[in-house]
Amino acid sequence: MSNRTFTMIKPDATSKGYTGAILDQIIKSGFSIKALKWTKLTPSQAGEFYAVHSERAFYGELVEYMCSGPIIAAILEKENAVSDFRKLIGATNPANAEEGTIRKKFATSIAENAVHGSDSDENATIEGDFFFSKLERF
Numbered sequence: 001m002s003n004r005t006f007t008m009i010k011p012d013a014t015s016k017g018y019t020g021a022i023l024d025q026i027i028k029s030g031f032s033i034k035a036l037k038w039t040k041l042t043p044s045q046a047g048e049f050y051a052v053h054s055e056r057a058f059y060g061e062l063v064e065y066m067c068s069g070p071i072i073a074a075i076l077e078k079e080n081a082v083s084d085f086r087k088l089i090g091a092t093n094p095a096n097a098e099e100g101t102i103r104k105k106f107a108t109s110i111a112e113n114a115v116h117g118s119d120s121d122e123n124a125t126i127e128g129d130f131f132f133s134k135l136e137r138f
């Protein structure tokens with residue numbers, strides 16, 4: 001089992017000024033930051049990142065939304081990182097997320113759900129590699 005996961009703080013959360021509060025909750029929950037980037041995706045980059053969802057009805061909306069403003073991308077480290085981070089962020093739809101989770105506190109809807117968290121060790125590696133070179137992580 002890997003001890004790393006990948007996250008993005010999405011455009012809805014960065015535009016509402018939640019970046020600091022979300023990073024603070026992540027760090028206080030025991031994750032350490034191994035790479036961090038403030039960037040804005042192009043449609044082509046967002047489309048590639050979410051290519052696994054390309055057949056879904058919401059794909060176009062998802063790509064457009066992910067390019068609508070800046071994001072934070074980060075690689076996080078903690079024992080059992082993928083599963084612990086998914087617990088910390090809560091259900092994809094904030095309406096179903098548990099109290100205290102990041103999505104319950106900061107997300108608006110299933111589309112604008114504040115944060116992304118990798119769903120497996122394999123995808124954590126792929127997603128981290130998408131954003132960060134070897135020089136940008138430690």
Ligand code: CMP
Nearest residue numbers: 058061062092110111112113115116117
């Ligand atoms: P994320 O964890 O980043 O992975 C895929 C994203 O697709 C998900 O968060 C949501 O932002 C988005 N998504 C999933 N289901 C829907 C939906 N039914 N309508 C719109 N967006 C969705």
